[in-house]
Amino acid sequence: MNNCEKSREYYTTARELMPGGVSSPVRAIQPHPFYTVRGVGSRIYTADGTELIDCCGAYGPLILGHACKPVGDAISSALSDGWLYGTPTPAEIDLAQILIADHPSIEMVRFVTTGSEATMVAIRLARGYTGKSDIIKTEGGFHGAHDGVLVQAGSGCTTLGQPDSAGVLSDIVRHTRQVPYNDTESLVSLVETSGDEIAAMILEPVMGNIGPVLPKPGYLQEVRKITAEHDILLIFDEVITGYRVGIGGAQKLFGVTPDITTLGKIIGGGLPLSAFGGKRKIMELIAPAGPVYQAGTFSGNPLSLAAGVAALREIHARKEMYTHLDKATTVIGESCQGKAGSFVKLGSMFKFFFRSSPPENYAQAKESDTIKFRAFWEKMLEKGIFLPPSQFETNFLSAAHSDSDVEYLSSAYASCLSA
Numbered sequence: 001m002n003n004c005e006k007s008r009e010y011y012t013t014a015r016e017l018m019p020g021g022v023s024s025p026v027r028a029i030q031p032h033p034f035y036t037v038r039g040v041g042s043r044i045y046t047a048d049g050t051e052l053i054d055c056c057g058a059y060g061p062l063i064l065g066h067a068c069k070p071v072g073d074a075i076s077s078a079l080s081d082g083w084l085y086g087t088p089t090p091a092e093i094d095l096a097q098i099l100i101a102d103h104p105s106i107e108m109v110r111f112v113t114t115g116s117e118a119t120m121v122a123i124r125l126a127r128g129y130t131g132k133s134d135i136i137k138t139e140g141g142f143h144g145a146h147d148g149v150l151v152q153a154g155s156g157c158t159t160l161g162q163p164d165s166a167g168v169l170s171d172i173v174r175h176t177r178q179v180p181y182n183d184t185e186s187l188v189s190l191v192e193t194s195g196d197e198i199a200a201m202i203l204e205p206v207m208g209n210i211g212p213v214l215p216k217p218g219y220l221q222e223v224r225k226i227t228a229e230h231d232i233l234l235i236f237d238e239v240i241t242g243y244r245v246g247i248g249g250a251q252k253l254f255g256v257t258p259d260i261t262t263l264g265k266i267i268g269g270g271l272p273l274s275a276f277g278g279k280r281k282i283m284e285l286i287a288p289a290g291p292v293y294q295a296g297t298f299s300g301n302p303l304s305l306a307a308g309v310a311a312l313r314e315i316h317a318r319k320e321m322y323t324h325l326d327k328a329t330t331v332i333g334e335s336c337q338g339k340a341g342s343f344v345k346l347g348s349m350f351k352f353f354f355r356s357s358p359p360e361n362y363a364q365a366k367e368s369d370t371i372k373f374r375a376f377w378e379k380m381l382e383k384g385i386f387l388p389p390s391q392f393e394t395n396f397l398s399a400a401h402s403d404s405d406v407e408y409l410s411s412a413y414a415s416c417l418s419a
């Protein structure tokens with residue numbers, strides 16, 4: 001980006017104040033990130049006055065685009081009533097009713113603040129329910145930044161080349177078993193030898209933190225069958241896919257019912273809100289109904305709930321957006337035909353991999369040429385398009401992207417991939 005003097009200065013200051021200069025590692029674009037001061041519709045605006053078409057969407061929450069008016073209005077209205085009470089609120093009942101109606105797997109729900117919290121407690125709940133110690137995750141799966149899942153983790157961990165984290169005790173991660181995604185044979189052999197120790201398998205039904213990487217036909221159904229046969233709870237981490245691949249998430253799209261579901265991102269309308277939910281007999285183990293403890297000062301905060309209810313009502317009122325978004329990414333994919341690499345999409349999730357065929361798992365995703373990705377990413381930025389700055393992060397389109405945005409994106413993909 002030519003005009004970036006202010007961003008450069010901000011970053012110089014920020015690096016003195018915060019590790020890596022950022023609040024989350026994926027934002028530390030080198031040699032310096034751009035600083036954003038405004039977001040409207042499909043656009044973000046930098047501190048240096050550059051307008052960008054945003055295909056990052058804050059890493060997933062903004063399916064309605066930036067500053068969506070009904071969501072903003074709901075936040076303003078909630079704000080005028082104060083913003084934190086430390087008591088139950090009517091809005092949590094409204095949002096719980098929407099989530100339960102939309103997800104056949106969810107009979108009860110608990111609101112928390114981040115996706116990391118949701119997956120952390122979902123795992124604790126599975127252990128409490130089954131009395132077993134271990135979990136299975138898929139290699140390259142990302143479930144937030146807590147100890148038990150920071151092993152072979154996707155997202156920033158993979159981008160930085162640090163899929164395991166220092167500071168995590170080997171005693172903890174020895175309870176986290178790994179299998180490749182899309183590989184039922186490895187799963188069967190693991191559960192046949194160790195099924196008695198395994199409380200839950202947690203997976204992103206569509207892997208969003210190395211790609212996207214899509215499930216092979218029948219894979220999720222097989223996983224459901226194998227886990228059920230071995231009394232292993234199945235946790236679908238739908239923090240990305242919830243309301244992203246459609247109302248009802250990946251479980252509805254693929255017709256697979258997990259035991260526990262984690263949701264985040266979109267359900268807060270862009271404010272911090274996450275949830276986990278599942279069958280009543282499992283959820284009733286959560287305190288104070290049962291012995292599995294979870295608590296949070298900011299859990300179910302009124303502003304996030306107001307934003308979430310407004311966002312989900314808007315999504316319901318404009319369901320046709322999913323068809324439109326799917327067509328839009330198909331158009332972008334067509335412009336990538338014949339280019340050296342592979343285009344992968346599901347609805348509004350998409351990515352061009354610098355690898356000859358679409359990856360089916362973590363090992364294959366990591367074979368992508370990240371140097372070529374970086375050169376392509378820079379060219380797209382020069383054209384005024386912000387893609388997540390990693391081969392291993394999904395691009396997201398929003399309902400605010402217009403037909404002309406999609407046309408522009410398509411021609412930019414075609415020309416930047418040819419160059």
Ligand SMILES: Cc1ncc(COP(=O)(O)O)c(C=O)c1O
Binds near residue numbers: 119
């Ligand atoms: C699939 C998935 N699960 C969990 C998380 C953790 O969510 P959060 O960043 O809100 O803690 C993320 C994203 O970070 C995610 O993509």
Ligand SMILES: N[C@H](C=O)CCC(=O)O
Binds near residue numbers: 024025027060142240
């Ligand atoms: N891929 C991550 C979430 O889905 C990116 C968000 C972050 O780590 O800041």
